[in-house]
Amino acid sequence: FHLFHLVNGDLVVGTAVAGPQVEFFLRHQVTVDEVEKVKRSHPEAKLLIHPECRPEVLAHADFIGSTKQILEQVAKMDASTFIIGTEMGIIHGLKKRYPNKRFYLLTPKLVCPNMKKTTLAEVAAALRTGQPVITVPEPIRSQARRSLERMLAVI
Structure with a gap:
């Protein structure tokens, strides 16, 4: 299991990685230099980061949370500009949900x-045909179900 650090020292258990080649999570590759550069470009922006980032990167965050928590936090913050530190796919949803924010x-x-x-x-083809059928064995199925339900709850 990967353990993700939070700045306050708490640990969050991450995802097990299986297979012969272990790759670093994308978010773990973010550097402090990149944070400082984007903050210089957008000094008014709030920095919202996923906890998979390195501890030294998390130290610069205005908020640390899961993708779902980042989506929710934008509504709670009195800011109009945000720097997002998680997979880029979230940006489209944020722009759609909060059209008056950058x-x-x-x-x-x-x-x-x-x-x-x-x-x-x-x-579209899979929805039309119901193919391919994918069978996921237990206990993987029940473990994955919770994550999938959380992702669908964001939509």
């Missing part, structure tokens, strides 16, 4: 290629 991605590196593999045409 959002900047912390770094262009925050693009997950695995999240971009499925095209809209493939999704």
Whole structure:
């Protein structure tokens, strides 16, 4: 298991990584230099970061939370400009939900290629045909269900 640090010292248990090649999470690759650069470009912006970032990056955050918590936090903050430190896909949803606020991605590196593999045409075909059928064995199915339900709750 990966353990993610929070600045206050608490630990959050992350995701198990299986397979012969372990890759760093995208967010773990963000550097303090990148944070400082984007904050210089947008000094008025609030920095909202996912806890998978390095502790030295988290130290610069105005808010640390999950993707869902970041979505919710924007509504709670009295700010109009935000720097977002999680996978870039969240930016579209934020702009749609909060059209009067501005959002900047912390770094262009925050693009997950695995999240971009499925095209809209493939999704449409799967919905039309019900194919392919994917069978997920227990206990993976029950463990993944909770995460999927959380993701769908954001929509």
